[in-house]
Amino acid sequence: MSTKPDEKCFDKTSIRDGDAALQFLDNGTARPMSPEDEKRLVRKIDWMVVPMMCACYFLQYVDKTLINYANVMDLEPDTGINGDQFSTLALVFYVTYLAFEFPTGYLMQRLPTAKYLGANVILWGVMVACTSAAHNWAGLVSLRVLLGCFEAAVAPSLILITAMWYKKKEQPPRVGLWYVGTGFAKMVGALTSFGFQHYEGSRFRSWQIMFLVFGLITVGVGTLVMLFMPDNPMTAKNLTEDEKIWAVSRLRENRTGIENKHFKPRQVLECFLDPQTWLLGVIVIASNIPNGFVSSYLATVIKGFGFTSKESALLSIPAGAVATACIIGATWFAGRYNFRGPFVIAMLALGFTGSSLMAFLPNKNSAGIVAGKLIGAYCAEGIGASLPLMYSYASANFAGHTKKVTINAFMLVSFCIGNIIGPLTFRDKDKPQYIPAKVAMVVTTAFAAVTTVVLMLYYTWENRRRDRRDSGVGHLENSEFLDLTDRQNQEFRYVL
Numbered sequence: 001m002s003t004k005p006d007e008k009c010f011d012k013t014s015i016r017d018g019d020a021a022l023q024f025l026d027n028g029t030a031r032p033m034s035p036e037d038e039k040r041l042v043r044k045i046d047w048m049v050v051p052m053m054c055a056c057y058f059l060q061y062v063d064k065t066l067i068n069y070a071n072v073m074d075l076e077p078d079t080g081i082n083g084d085q086f087s088t089l090a091l092v093f094y095v096t097y098l099a100f101e102f103p104t105g106y107l108m109q110r111l112p113t114a115k116y117l118g119a120n121v122i123l124w125g126v127m128v129a130c131t132s133a134a135h136n137w138a139g140l141v142s143l144r145v146l147l148g149c150f151e152a153a154v155a156p157s158l159i160l161i162t163a164m165w166y167k168k169k170e171q172p173p174r175v176g177l178w179y180v181g182t183g184f185a186k187m188v189g190a191l192t193s194f195g196f197q198h199y200e201g202s203r204f205r206s207w208q209i210m211f212l213v214f215g216l217i218t219v220g221v222g223t224l225v226m227l228f229m230p231d232n233p234m235t236a237k238n239l240t241e242d243e244k245i246w247a248v249s250r251l252r253e254n255r256t257g258i259e260n261k262h263f264k265p266r267q268v269l270e271c272f273l274d275p276q277t278w279l280l281g282v283i284v285i286a287s288n289i290p291n292g293f294v295s296s297y298l299a300t301v302i303k304g305f306g307f308t309s310k311e312s313a314l315l316s317i318p319a320g321a322v323a324t325a326c327i328i329g330a331t332w333f334a335g336r337y338n339f340r341g342p343f344v345i346a347m348l349a350l351g352f353t354g355s356s357l358m359a360f361l362p363n364k365n366s367a368g369i370v371a372g373k374l375i376g377a378y379c380a381e382g383i384g385a386s387l388p389l390m391y392s393y394a395s396a397n398f399a400g401h402t403k404k405v406t407i408n409a410f411m412l413v414s415f416c417i418g419n420i421i422g423p424l425t426f427r428d429k430d431k432p433q434y435i436p437a438k439v440a441m442v443v444t445t446a447f448a449a450v451t452t453v454v455l456m457l458y459y460t461w462e463n464r465r466r467d468r469r470d471s472g473v474g475h476l477e478n479s480e481f482l483d484l485t486d487r488q489n490q491e492f493r494y495v496l
Helices: 012-017 020-026 035-073 075-079 083-099 101-110 113-131 137-151 154-165 168-179 181-196 206-228 241-249 265-273 275-288 291-304 309-315 317-337 341-360 367-379 381-385 387-397 401-425 435-469
Strands: none
Touching (some): 035 181, 035 291, 075 083, 075 137, 154 387, 275 401, 317 381, 341 367, 341 387, 367 381, 401 435
16 A cells, blocks of 8 residues: 655645645655554554544433433423423524534634544533523523533534544444434433432432533543544554554545645535535435424423323333434444445334324323334434434545535534424424424425435436546546545545
8 A cells, every 4th residue: 555645746735735644644654554454453543532432422412402301300390491491492502503513613624623522522511510500591591502502513523533534434333333322322311310300309409410410421521532532643642653644544545535724615615516415404404303302302202191200211211222223223234335325214214104103193091002102202213313324424425624524514504403493393382292293203204215315316326427427537646635525536436
């Protein structure tokens, strides 16, 4: 494997304007990497970055959904808020999350990626801990606003970090590994809620202790990220010089680059003129409207089936197990076969089935009907399992660092729009069954699946068009690290 570029192919201006990996390789050489060397390197990278990515995503999910469990732990009467105000708490988080996506994307490109992520983890941990002291609507809504600002950094940071360390076929399982934190978070959150509901002290309410404990844990994890997670392969302290060069060189086949600190407005414009951007955005919006149920209303809806608060907490645990199994299964198969779309559709089909059971089963409290609705609630977790595959689409099919940062922000903006619309369908007057919201879940999930088919057809058409157009074009040396976008690089092909 060649580890040093041929400087005759481009001048030093190109090197400076190109990816940081190109500048790094221009100044170093390494012995050839054997297959055994690469296996050891990938394992080392896995242990270096994946556990901390998992911890960050686990905590961002559990921290934002603690309010779901707090609502069955008497949050509303303790703080004097009503059901519609609680829905607003779920909504306002995503409003500020959306507002900060593009600013955080810019800062992420200009600042050291891991350090920026760690700082935001610490700050949102402080917001969660402070929620334990909130005693009215004003306090709760202010902290939820700030929580959304700081959590806006986590998903785009992790998508970017995954893309800078792994090959395209390696990315879906790694995205699945950190995204599976959502499934674990649901199980841990439910168990924690059940445990804290047994606290009967008079000095603090049980939900206050829950927020304080998770807030302090989050601050600790953010500190570890700042201290130990490398910002990129070129500066990783745990890698030897040979391993750094190998880590960079083996990603040539991605043709997406690793890191570039120069913000390029033309790549932003290209991102918004690219049809795949809008197709991905529509799918993410439609599939995340049901997330209002999954993330903020699951325990409340289960309680509406006739269970107590403690029983609702325990019955939320299988939902986390189903989410975990779906995420691991879908992302593993996507990586194994290097396909995303078919497994996105499979997960949405599972969610469609679950939503239909909840929406259309008779409104009766017989054991069979309740069991069917519970199964439907658990199957709805498949909808969320499609999201890591959409993130993987973004990391694999967008090249050019500014364009990658832009699409990551756009994906999360779309995620927020879906999650803003979702809680609005859960109206106080429709409880405890929330039938209109469940029907909306059915419709939007089906629409997301159909749009995924359209996206796959677009990628197939575009790849064939490029094959015909560029059949006689040779390989441009080091084009992988010239910070070319996927539309500029004639050798780039999209994964399905």
